[in-house]
Amino acid sequence: MTIANQPSDFERGDRLQPTGWMRYLSFSLDHKVIGIQYLICGFIFYLIGGTLASAIRIELTSPISDFMARDVYNQVLTLHGTIMIFLWIVPVVNGAFGNYLIPFYVGARDMAFPRLNAVAFWLIPPAGLMLISSYFITGAAESGWTAYPPLSINTPAAGQIIWILSVLLLGGSSIFGGINFIATILKLRRPGLKLMQLPMYCWAMLGTSILVVLSTPVLAGTLILLSFDIVAHTGFFNPVLGGNVVVYQHLFWFYSHPAVYIMVLPAFGLVSEILPVHSRKPLFGYTTMVYSIMAIVILGFVVWAHHMFTSGTPPWMRLFFTIATSFIAVPTGIKFFNWVATLWGGRISLNAAVLFSCGFIVNFVLGGITGVALAQVPFDVHVHDTYFVVAHFHYIVYGGSVFVIFSSIYHWYPKFTGRMLNEQLGRIHFFLTFIGFNLCFAPQHWLGLNGMPRRVAEYDPQFALINQISSVGALLMALSTIPFIWNTIQSAFNGQIAGDNPWEALTPEWLTSSPPPVENWRGQAPLVTAPYGYGARKKEEEDAESTDTNNQGN
Amino acid sequence: MQEIPCTARLISKYLSALTIPTGCKGLFSITLKGQWSFVVPTSSAIFNLLIALFVLIGGLWIGQNVNLLPLDASVNATVYDQLFKVLFSIGTVLFLGIVVLVVLSLIKFRRKPGQTGDGLPIEGNLTLEIFWTAVPAIVILFVGLYSYDIYDRMGGMATLPNNGHEHLSMSKEERIWGGIGSSEVSSAANKGLTAIPINVTAMQFAFLFHYPEGEIISGELHVPVGQPVNMRMESKDVIHAFWVPEFRLKQDVIPGQPTILSFTPTKTGRFPIICAELCGPYHGGMRSTVVVEEPENYQSWFQKNAKTPISET
Incomplete structure (x- = not known):
């Protein structure tokens, strides 16, 4: 706890921390090492989850079930969903960038609880390995990432139990991380730094961590009850024993809807860091951005039943959740308009980081619009559990969060490694990903509207052509990772030397060397009270020229 | 839809106000000096107005003329398609x-x-921020009210028959969960049409349709065109969902908790019934057909199969 306020002690630090590349395989307590561990571990799981996605798209190139056995297909889609959510997006947008950036942003030398932090990370690889190995040992869970009973109770128990155990471990990791972020942001701020002076990512992580800490225990409790139903033949959710299957859905979505915000709110925060730097303008509307994050957090808790409009919910409940869900669009909309206003009038460097962030804006707006449509009960009763929903949430979590992850890697790679990424390869990566993604998922809206349900291995032959187009898009997405992987590996050794602050950014992580020393700064942490003070010089000049410009740009 | 042209005007006004001619350093301060709303239109303001008009007209045209939906074959579907547009x-x-x-x-x-150098500080x-909080809020409010109206017309707000005074065969302890389209039945009853009661049983991996009036059990759903149908659905094993895309209706079929679904078909034909909730390995193959027939064809099918508890498929 007191590390942050002590003068740095490099000798002690060097003695405690392993050095060299080996530290990334160690139980390091350095928040930067843990951040990179999260990132690389998450990316490996992304490649595994992506391979599973490719298998799904190969199966769906023909309308009959011919590529893999039907139960294997269900295992693959369950693993794909679970891996992408719990082992890639949640750990990376929260754990990786949160650990790396939050201590810098609050002016601390590490997180509030460094050991808890390392424990939180080291829960992830065993949980992930356990989940994946269940496929080879007994057959993985095959009831989807939602694990609705009674299907999850009726399917082979071993795979389902391993699935529950690994999700519980990952949930635990998430809660440890959330507690750590809240404590760090609220308690480890450098003296003199006010909450409303923090970079936007801190606010996003504060909101996200509140969601994590309040909702993940509900998922944990639900899954423990489900495991009792499977192992001890209790009847919480088993209708044969008088259980109620709809109650499980309420409990599950009480976590899993906030989980969507756990995946996108940090992404919102990261975009708010990236756009001002590269458009050389202050973040537009800081205060409204903060309030809209908090509004999303509060509303995020009261929208879960919109996943259950066809499940058997009373009419008043459907209406309430329709209204609550629709109104999330208002604070979200504010953020998007503010980002566009941040771009507008800037001096935008059209690099890969900006391209991915703008790709995120475009994709997420489409996902948000279909989201508002899906919130309307009469609209949802037609497209619920169809490919329309598949398209919608991939626009949110891939077009949204994953685009931001890539944008953030292009933005912070120079800080992580001290070297620049190759810009040409970055643009190729962007265009392949953007075209492939939209080719893959945009046609799926039509599929859902016209009668293709989700999670099927076989479908009406009239949908074959559109599915093949979608699979071509998936192939492009798979190919797009090749320039990215090549770029990140070879730039780490041969990339152009970045220097401390290649983007001339003002946020605190750039005010130290690249890569930063163990306790972040040699000497006192800088006090950054205006993290988005771009354009200030010009403002002063203009103030000198004319006195009446102030009413525009305060 | 009234607020949209007005919104476009405001957007274009703000667009022109925000426009800063680039490349001409001297013009920065000139543009900045004016109030947001009193900027003299420049060529780029006209350009922005044209783009805003293009977006508005193009978007509305696409919304009205591009059809993404399948055939509409029930009373619900027509209402749904209005909302969709x-x-x-x-x-x-x-x-x-x-x-x-x-x-x-x-x-x-x-x-x-x-x-070199930075953008504007x-x-x-x-x-502006109040403007783009208010506009989405108004649009959302409009969409919400409109979809509430649509929902009401589909019968979603009708009270569920939970107090044991309905015509469905069920014990008093049973509680009906959810369902849409239940008020169609009462409105049809006012016109002198009686709803056909059908009991639906879902199981891995088939639907069974039981007509209590004729003791028919069928694997295909036969209904006459123009007459309301009232289905009481229950699952034998896991959760399934009854979905007919042409009817724009879906309802989960849940074990232990009966649900109801009512609809009135408006077009004859054979439409797919699709299970829309993951129910096991053969989920993708769990399909059936609803045959919407002219009343006389339906009657002959009904007479032929009545009182014979053998599945016709």
Whole structure:
């Protein structure tokens, strides 16, 4: 706890921390090492989850079930969903960038609880390995990432139990991380730094961590009850024993809807860091951005039943959740308009980081619009559990969060490694990903509207052509990772030397060397009270020229 | 839909106000000196107005003329398609608007070779922020009220028959969960039409349709055109969902908790019944057919199969 306020002690630090590349395989307590561990571990799981996605798209190139056995297909889609959510997006947008950036942003030398932090990370690889190995040992869970009973109770128990155990471990990791972020942001701020002076990512992580800490225990409790139903033949959710299957859905979505915000709110925060730097303008509307994050957090808790409009919910409940869900669009909309206003009038460097962030804006707006449509009960009763929903949430979590992850890697790679990424390869990566993604998922809206349900291995032959187009898009997405992987590996050794602050950014992580020393700064942490003070010089000049410009740009 | 043209005017006004001619350093201060709303229109303001008009008209045109939906074959489907058109139009306008704004700013405000220095130090603008909080809020309110109206017309707000005074065969302890379209039945009853009661049983991996009036059990759903149908659905094993895309209706079929679904078919034909909730390995193959027939054809099918508890398929 007191590390942050002590003068740095490099000798002690060097003695405690392993050095060299080996530290990334160690139980390091350095928040930067843990951040990179999260990132690389998450990316490996992304490649595994992506391979599973490719298998799904190969199966769906023909309308009959011919590529893999039907139960294997269900295992693959369950693993794909679970891996992408719990082992890639949640750990990376929260754990990786949160650990790396939050201590810098609050002016601390590490997180509030460094050991808890390392424990939180080291829960992830065993949980992930356990989940994946269940496929080879007994057959993985095959009831989807939602694990609705009674299907999850009726399917082979071993795979389902391993699935529950690994999700519980990952949930635990998430809660440890959330507690750590809240404590760090609220308690480890450098003296003199006010909450409303923090970079936007801190606010996003504060909101996200509140969601994590309040909702993940509900998922944990639900899954423990489900495991009792499977192992001890209790009847919480088993209708044969008088259980109620709809109650499980309420409990599950009480976590899993906030989980969507756990995946996108940090992404919102990261975009708010990236756009001002590269458009050389202050973040537009800081205060409204903060309030809209908090509004999303509060509303995020009261929208879960919109996943259950066809499940058997009373009419008043459907209406309430329709209204609550629709109104999330208002604070979200504010953020998007503010980002566009941040771009507008800037001096935008059209690099890969900006391209991915703008790709995120475009994709997420489409996902948000279909989201508002899906919130309307009469609209949802037609497209619920169809490919329309598949398209919608991939626009949110891939077009949204994953685009931001890539944008953030292009933005912070120079800080992580001290070297620049190759810009040409970055643009190729962007265009392949953007075209492939939209080719893959945009046609799926039509599929859902016209009668293709989700999670099927076989479908009406009239949908074959559109599915093949979608699979071509998936192939492009798979190919797009090749320039990215090549770029990140070879730039780490041969990339152009970045220097401390290649983007001339003002946020605190750039005010130290690249890569930063163990306790972040040699000497006192800088006090950054205006993290988005771009354009200030010009403002002063203009103030000198004319006195009446102030009413525009305060 | 009234607020949309008005919104476009405001957007174009703000667009022109925000426009800063790039490349001419001297013009920065001139543009900045004016109030947001009193900027003299320049050629680029006209350009922006044209783009806003293009987005608005193009979006509305796409929303009204591009059909993404299958055939509409029930009373519900017609109502649904109206809602879809409105949502699709608003969504297309908003989406095109944001895309155009992003692409325009990337083109107009990209850093040209040799350019140095920062953008404008604008940290926010209260009027603008209130504007783009209010506009989505109004649009959302409009969409919400409209979809409530649609929902009501579909019968979603009708009270569920939970107090044991309905015509469905069920014990008093049973509680009916959810369902849509239940008020169609009562409105049809007012016109002198009686709803056909059908009991649906879902199991891995088939639907069974039981007609209590004729003791028919069928694997295919036969219904006459124009007459309301009232289905009481229950699952034998896991959760399934009854979905007919042409009817725009879906309802989960849940073990232990009966659900109801009512609809009135309006077109004859054979439409797919699809299970829409993951129910096991053969989930993708769990399909059946609803045959909507002329009343006389339905009657002959009914007479032929009545009192014979053998599945006809």
